[in-house]
Structures are given as C-alpha cells and as structure tokens.
Amino acid sequence: MKEEKLTIGQFSDLVGLSTYTLRYYESEELIIPKRDDNNRRFYTQDDVKWLGFLLHLKGTGMTMSEIKTYVQLRAQGDSTNRKRQKLLEEVKKRALDQIAETKRNLEVISHKIDWYDKKENAVINEDESFENYLEKMKDNNKGEA
Amino acid sequence: MKEEKLTIGQFSDLVGLSTYTLRYYESEELIIPKRDDNNRRFYTQDDVKWLGFLLHLKGTGMTMSEIKTYVQLRAQGDSTNRKRQKLLEEVKKRALDQIAETKRNLEVISHKIDWYDKKENAVINEDESFENYLEKMKDNNKGEA
DNA sequence: ACTTGACTTAGAGTTTACTCTAAGTAATAG
DNA sequence: CTATTACTTAGAGTAAACTCTAAGTCAAGT
Numbered sequence: 001m002k003e004e005k006l007t008i009g010q011f012s013d014l015v016g017l018s019t020y021t022l023r024y025y026e027s028e029e030l031i032i033p034k035r036d037d038n039n040r041r042f043y044t045q046d047d048v049k050w051l052g053f054l055l056h057l058k059g060t061g062m063t064m065s066e067i068k069t070y071v072q073l074r075a076q077g078d079s080t081n082r083k084r085q086k087l088l089e090e091v092k093k094r095a096l097d098q099i100a101e102t103k104r105n106l107e108v109i110s111h112k113i114d115w116y117d118k119k120e121n122a123v124i125n126e127d128e129s130f131e132n133y134l135e136k137m138k139d140n141n142k143g144e145a
Numbered sequence: 146m147k148e149e150k151l152t153i154g155q156f157s158d159l160v161g162l163s164t165y166t167l168r169y170y171e172s173e174e175l176i177i178p179k180r181d182d183n184n185r186r187f188y189t190q191d192d193v194k195w196l197g198f199l200l201h202l203k204g205t206g207m208t209m210s211e212i213k214t215y216v217q218l219r220a221q222g223d224s225t226n227r228k229r230q231k232l233l234e235e236v237k238k239r240a241l242d243q244i245a246e247t248k249r250n251l252e253v254i255s256h257k258i259d260w261y262d263k264k265e266n267a268v269i270n271e272d273e274s275f276e277n278y279l280e281k282m283k284d285n286n287k288g289e290a
Numbered sequence: 291a292c293t294t295g296a297c298t299t300a301g302a303g304t305t306t307a308c309t310c311t312a313a314g315t316a317a318t319a320g
Numbered sequence: 321c322t323a324t325t326a327c328t329t330a331g332a333g334t335a336a337a338c339t340c341t342a343a344g345t346c347a348a349g350t
Contacts, residue, residue, distance in 0.1 A: 024339085184328095
C-alpha cells in the first residue's frame with residue numbers, strides 16, 4: 001500500500017472541484033494539503049477521505065463557516081468529540097426541518113399540478129378556483145396527517 | 146364580502162416581507178398590485194392568495210426568474226396551462242431529487258454521529274477509523290436499500 | 291529552448307436575493 | 321403644523337460561495 005500523492009491538478013480531476021476552488025477552500029482552512037520540496041501542494045488519501053466527508057457536510061446545508069469550525073475542533077483532538085457531535089446534530093436537525101418544510105410546500109405544488117390536470121380534462125368546473133380546490137383536498141386528508 | 150384593500154405597509158405586516166422586498170418583487174414582476182387615485186399601491190385578497198402560493202413556490206427552490214416565467218404564462222391565460230403544469234412538474238422533480246440527495250448525505254452524517262457516540266462510550270476500538278466504520282454500516286444494510 | 295503545470299498576492303467579477311440610503315415629492319391624520 | 325406613510329429613481333451594500341485574471345516566478349519533461 002503505497003501512499004498516493006496527488007498534485008492539485010490530479011486531485012481536482014478526482015474530486016470534481018476546480019483548482020481555484022481547492023485553493024479557495026485552503027484559504028478558508030477547510031482542507032490544507034501538505035507541500036513537497038518545491039512547495040507544491042500534494043493531496044493524500046486522507047485528503048481524499050476528508051474531502052469526501054466535507055462534500056457530504058456541504059450536501060446537508062452546512063456552511064463553509066460551520067465546516068471551518070468543525071475543522072478547527074478536529075484539529076484540537078478527541079477532547080472536542082462531543083462538540084463536533086453536537087454540531088453535526090444541529091446540522092442534521094436543520095436539514096431534516098428543511099426537508100419537512102420543502103415537502104409541505106411540495107404538497108401544495110402537487111395539488112396545483114393535479115388541478116391543472118383536471119382543468120385540462122374539464123373534470124372540475126371551468127371557474128373552480130385553486131383555493132377552493134385546495135380546501136377540498138385538505139378536507140379529504142382529514143385524519144390522514 | 147367587501148373587497149379588502151391593503152396598503153403596502155399592511156400587506157407587509159400580513160405576509161412578513163419588508164416593503165423593500167415587496168417593491169423589489171414588483172420590479173421583478175412577481176406581484177404587481179393595483180394603484181389608488183393617489184398612485185399608492187393597494188393589495189387585494191387575490192394578491193394575498195397569490196403571494197401565499199408564490200412563497201410555496203419559493204419554498205420548493207423555484208428561483209425568482211422561474212416564478213417570473215410562471216407569472217408571464219399565467220398572464221397569457223388558460224392556453225398556457227400545460228406549460229405551467231410542466232414547469233411545476235420540473236420544479237417538483239428537482240425538489241424531490243434534492244431531498245433524496247440531502248438524505249443520502251444525511252445518512253453519512255448520522256453514521257458519524259453514531260460513531261462519536263460509540264467512541265465516547267469506548268464501544269469501538271480507540272483507533273477505529275470512521276471509514277472502516279462506515280463500511281461496516283454499509284455491509285449491515287445490504288439488501289435493505 | 292519551450293511548454294506545462296505549479297506557485298504567489300491581490301483583487302475584480304459573478305450570481306441570487308435581497309436590503310437599505312439618498313433626496314425629493316405628496317397626501318392624510320391628529 | 322407636523323408626523324407618518326407612501327411615492328419616485330438610482331444606485332450602493334450585503335452575504336455566500338465561488339470563479340477568474342493579472343503578473344511574475346519556478347521546476348520538470350521533451
């Protein structure tokens with residue numbers, strides 16, 4: 001198992017982020033690669049793993065600033081495990097709340113889509129307003145929530 | 146049933162958007178109130194309904210530009226119903242995809258939270274890497290996806 | 291020798307969606 | 321009379337997360 005060292009160009013190709021972005025992340029202290037004798041960046045398998053996790057964090061809505069906090073805690077060692085865990089839990093909660101809200105909004109949009117269907121097929125009254133229609137839908141769902 | 150006319154200030158309070166934002170939305174043609182004899186804006190119940198729907202649209206990730214398109218189609222009358230429906234379907238699909246992706250990311254974060262739990266309780270090996278742990282979790286879920 | 295890819299600092303530009311200020315006008319309520 | 325609220329245009333500021341350019345250096349490969 002040899003230690004793979006990737007140049008920024010190779011790493012960029014691998015992870016799908018531009019070299020601009022990688023240097024930007026570095027300036028924001030999100031991922032800081034080692035340097036070789038010529039001061040060139042090189043990324044290791046650890047960096048690959050960390051960046052993968054970082055992208056999962058981003059994908060749940062964590063901001064760069066929050067990720068930076070996480071990185072700083074991580075750098076302080078195991079004594080900050082609880083803090084890191086708490087941070088992740090907050091992020092998780094926020095993401096779940098966000099999903100729930102989006103779903104509520106999607107329900108209305110879905111009803112509107114149905115309403116267009118029925119209008120096209122003249123199933124509902126020509127002048128049926130969406131608001132009335134929505135109310136009926138809500139009534140139909142009584143007790144199903 | 147008298148027709149309620151709301152000033153921009155009243156409407157602002159009602160819907161929770163600043164007057165700045167309302168004028169901005171108007172400049173972007175998202176919601177265009179009528180004017181009274183003194184050229185002051187007034188918002189009607191229709192505007193209340195439309196803004197409510199608009200917020201649902203925003204809440205599913207629709208951009209202002211897309212909402213503007215929707216508004217323009219709406220202004221062209223029933224002949225654009227199919228187009229509007231299609232637009233909403235695209236937005237819906239995108240939102241559902243987004244939710245699915247966020248959930249996938251959340252799974253990893255949840256595992257990490259569990260991993261912190263176990264580390265704190267010394268249930269897993271002191272040096273157990275998260276990556277190994279994740280692999281085990283994946284194995285445990287074989288056939289459950 | 292030359293191209294390629296890396297390095298640096300510093301800063302400008304992009305996108306989305308606001309958010310606010312300035313400066314002046316106008317109608318209404320107390 | 322004055323405070324409040326609204327109106328206008330025009331433009332600046334904010335925030336996040338990039339994205340790119342300039343200008344110059346440097347080392348390795350062909």
